[in-house]
Amino acid sequence: MHKNICIIGGGISGLTALYYLRKKGLKATLFEVSSQIGGVIQTKNIDNFIIEKGPNTMLLSDQRTLDMIKDLELSIENASPYSNKRYIVKNRKCLSLPISIFNFITTSLFSFPTKFKILIEVFKRNKKSSNEESISQFFIRRFGKEFLDYAINPFIAGTYAGDPDILSIKYAFPKLYELESKYGSVIGGLVKEKKDINKIKRQTISFNGGINTFTQKLAKRYKESIFTKSQVKDISKHKDGYTITLKQNNELKTLNYDKVICTIPAYSLKKITVNGRSFKDFTTLNKINYPSIISISLGYNSESIPHNLSGFGVLVPKCENMNILGILFSSSLFKNRAPKGKSLLTIFMGGSRHPEHCKLSKEERYSLVYKDLEKLLGIKSKPIFNYETIWEKSIPQYHLGYGHYNKILGIIELKLPGFYFAGNFVNGISIQDTILNSMNLINEKF
Amino acid sequence: MHKNICIIGGGISGLTALYYLRKKGLKATLFEVSSQIGGVIQTKNIDNFIIEKGPNTMLLSDQRTLDMIKDLELSIENASPYSNKRYIVKNRKCLSLPISIFNFITTSLFSFPTKFKILIEVFKRNKKSSNEESISQFFIRRFGKEFLDYAINPFIAGTYAGDPDILSIKYAFPKLYELESKYGSVIGGLVKEKKDINKIKRQTISFNGGINTFTQKLAKRYKESIFTKSQVKDISKHKDGYTITLKQNNELKTLNYDKVICTIPAYSLKKITVNGRSFKDFTTLNKINYPSIISISLGYNSESIPHNLSGFGVLVPKCENMNILGILFSSSLFKNRAPKGKSLLTIFMGGSRHPEHCKLSKEERYSLVYKDLEKLLGIKSKPIFNYETIWEKSIPQYHLGYGHYNKILGIIELKLPGFYFAGNFVNGISIQDTILNSMNLINEKF
Incomplete structure (x- = not known):
């Protein structure tokens, strides 16, 4: 008999799980609490400006x-x-x-001692402390403080909206962590x-019409x-599987x-009861930090x-004490993102750096x-178009101690056989x- | 009255002089001793292999x-x-x-001390000797011996077919020489x-059909x-200009x-008499060295x-003690240089390194x-096609002491007002x- 699988959450993780289950010929149903599919991947066309509310690009x-993209x-x-030209702010430039x-030799982004440290990292065999290291500690030890401040700090702001001082190198960048452990050097390991x-x-990459072309196609x-406006309220384990209690149109079924397969954000888990009762392990996962981020599209x-906006965009290191985290040159990055003669910038604010x-x-x-745009790009005029998205909870932070949550994920999967996690906090x-992650889950467990 | 100008030599220098003279609306006639136009720029199509006998590419x-290319x-x-991928041989790899x-950080082409020297060249303020420096002396002083051996030496073999130990930095690479003089550092100067x-x-770049499409178009x-098979035997100065004695079809006129404007190679000047007599200054220029080079096209x-032949080609440093100077991946470099399913390599031998x-x-x-091709590219089979060109005199060498010849060029132009040199030894x-060079001459003197 064919297995029947329930997927909770209609973001890219849930959709991908559905895709691979169906490739295997398995039966699956996906429930999404909101009225739209795609999770944080949301593209809008407003006045012919193509706005990415969530992720702007995909790294392939x-x-x-x-193969999946081609198959779709x-x-x-x-x-x-x-x-490939990316700007970093130093001394407001x-x-x-x-x-x-x-x-590399001629840039004033890094001083000579930093360049030297980059050059010798391959030979450097210094010991890491026995405690779990933050991204900052790791990079100071391997490449020095300036490299942390003017390469890693802005990069972390641009990817995690996070703070390298409290993110765990082991969980946030497992590959770098392993390279050093295995080969004694990051560059040597690479x-x-x-x-x-x-x-x-x-x-x-992106897709014609924006990133959400991907999720829409799925x-x-x-x-x-796929069922939207469908909230999973309870999952109850029984001998042969699970009974799911679903709220649809104010009706419970x-x-x-x-x-x-559960792919919803960690902070949403606490809304689901297990066997009719609040589930302590779900509540613990609620502590995983998701900082806010504001994405502002200006035309x-x-x-x-x-x-000239020739490049990917600008990232602002924390030590530069500016307001914004970075700017994406959206209409330079991809074609047709702004009407003719117009340019579209996407500005990021908030994150772990500026929760206020x-x-x-x-x-x-x-x-x-506007102050920062004038300083960095010389823009004095006001935009002719604006649109902002406030994500009160944006990206899960793999903070120091994240291993604890990772263990809980494992414990839950042991307590609830046949229940699996996927999603961007995993x-x-x-x-x-x-x-x-979703693909591996389906290949290994289904 | 319009000036009437005689151009001696139908290589790219003479043709360019003709082009700019005509752009200025001036009257000019070009005489070429051989039966073909283009000088060392010679492309041949043999069995659908496109062979460059002389220069293979043009750096634009x-x-x-x-502008000139577009105008044509x-x-x-x-x-x-x-x-942009170029290979250098080190330890036969x-x-x-x-x-x-x-x-740069990870390559084994350069040792760590060399990388360090490259990094600090910008700070280095060592004095050059008061004597004229060779390319080797200059680069050892600025970047160290290994950089000379594994970057400059093969580069010089690939461009000049020459020997950096006896080429003059001042005359062979005037821009690098000036950068150091002016700014104290090559990289800092750049x-x-x-x-x-x-x-x-x-x-x-090249052109559809090969480099000689350029000269053929001109x-x-x-x-x-333009007159081929026309040998200038004598130039005689008179009050209003020059009388040229020309040999065409065994007839003198x-x-x-x-x-x-004289654009023939320095070694050919001695064949021209001035005012009916052998001209000592022309004979002196005969001493400018033109090493031999053999260009071998193998299909x-x-x-x-x-x-995989993905790249520009391979250059062999002298210290690797191999037979060939380098290999060009001709059919990877440009489209349609070999029939379908075939590959074309161009191998260079000889030069100042191996005159024998x-x-x-x-x-x-x-x-x-064949020995070297097996070592470097793993080729064990014999080629299905071969073609070789032996240039007994290939490229003029701007050796130490070249300034002397430069002065003689100036002296000749003083002795013979209205007589000018152009060409690749200038x-x-x-x-x-x-x-x-030809363009500047026309702009300044005509």
Whole structure:
């Protein structure tokens, strides 16, 4: 008899789980509490500005992700070749992150001692402390403080919206952690490490119409198995599987499944009871930190932006004491993201660095943004278009001590056989991480 | 009255002089001693292998060259994007010349002390000796011996077919020489130096059908002003200009011109008399060294070459003690250079490093080549196609003491008012150098 599987949550993790289950010929139903599919992946077209409310790009580096994209007949949109130019703010100026040797030698982003530290990291065999290391501790030890401040800190703000002082190197960047453990050096390890057979050349991509073309395609393909506005209230274990209590249109109904895949954010778990009772382990996972982040899309007449916007965008190190976390040159990155003659910027605020910013009024917030845009890009005019998204809880932080939560995930899966977790708080926050995480789950357990 | 100008020599220098004279509306006639136009730029199509007998690529980095190419309605063929990958032989292995920081840090082409020397060159203020420095002395002083051996030495073999121990940094690389003089450091100078307004992004190019499409186009456009098989035997100065004695079809004729532009190789000057007599200054220029070089084109079935040939080619440092100077991956570099399923390699031998190689029999030479191709690219089969060109005198060497010849050029132009030199022994050996050299001459003196 075919197994019948319940998927809770209609973000990319749940959709990917559904995709791979169906590839295996298994029966599965997906329930999403909100009225729309895609989770944080949300694209909007407003006045011909293409706005990404959540993730703006997807990093593709694995053949299996590419296979899935091809199977879905999605046409990839590669980021502009200029997107390998990324700016970092130093002394209120945008300096490009060096890629070539010549840039590296001549950049004023890093002092000579830092360049020297980068050069000798491959020989460096210093001991890490026995305590769990933060990203900051790890990079200070391997590459020095300036590299942390002007490369890692802004990078963490741009990916995790997080703070490297309290993120765990082991859980947030397991590959770097393992490279040092195994080879004694990060760079040396990158050279020696055998290439993962699934690895392909890294590319920054989106899709025609925006990132949500991906999730929409999945939603469309499996529409008969997907139910929105469907809140899972309780899961009860019985001999042959689980009984799910579902709230749909203010009606409660119960359904039986063999297995359950749970992909909702950690902070939403506490809303689900187990066997009719509040489940302590779910409540514990509520402590996983999700900082707020504000994504502000601003449209300008292109001629009112003095900077050429050739590149990916700008990241602001914490030590520069500015208001914003970074700027994405959205209309330079992909084609057709703004009407002709207009440019679209996406500005990020808040995060672990400035939690207070989501409490400000829109006017206060925008005035902080305008100040920074003038300093960094020379923009003096006001935008002709604006749109903002406030994520009160954005990205799960793999903080120091995250191992504890990881253990609880394992304990829950032991207590509830046939119940599995997926999602961006499990094995990596990037879109591709969550895809591969769901894929691995299906391959291993189903 | 319009000036009437005589151009001696139908290589790229003479053709470019003709082009710019005609752009100025001046009257000019070009005489070429051989039966073909283009000088060392010679492309042949044999069995659908496109063979470059002389220069294989052209480096384009100046807007004025691009303007000329556009004006001639030539369609540029850009080298494959993989061509920025260049291999250098170390311990009989092909290592890629690092471009990215990561490659630079991790490459075994340079030891750590060399990498460190590259990093600190910008701070280094050591004094050069008061004597004229060779390229080797200059680079040992600035970047160390290993950088000379594994970057500069092979580069010089690949461009000049020359020996950095006896080439003059001041005359062979005037820009590097000036950067150090002006800014105290090569890399520091590259950063500080104001960008030449004519500079455009460097690109390695050819043309549809090969490099000689360029010279053929010039020859076609001005065919009524170009005479081949026409040897200038004597130039005689008179009050209003020059009388040229010309040998055409074994007949001597004399023609009057206002001015003369001489673009033939330095070693050919001695064949021209001045005012009916051997001209000592011309004879002196005969001492400018032109080493021999052998260019060997080999065609293979692609599957018989284990190496992926993704890149520009391989250069062999002298200290590796191999037979060949380098290999160009011709059919990877440009499209349609070999029939389908075949690959074309161009191998260089001889040069200042191995002058004895052009005395060998073809069999002896090819057996040396095959040995090296097996070591470097793993090729065990024999080629299905071969073609070789022996240049007994290839590229003029700007040796130590070259300044003396430079002075003589000036003296001759003083002794013979209205007589000017152009060509690759005057102001740089590259195709673009000779083009700009002829262009500057016409702009300044005509």
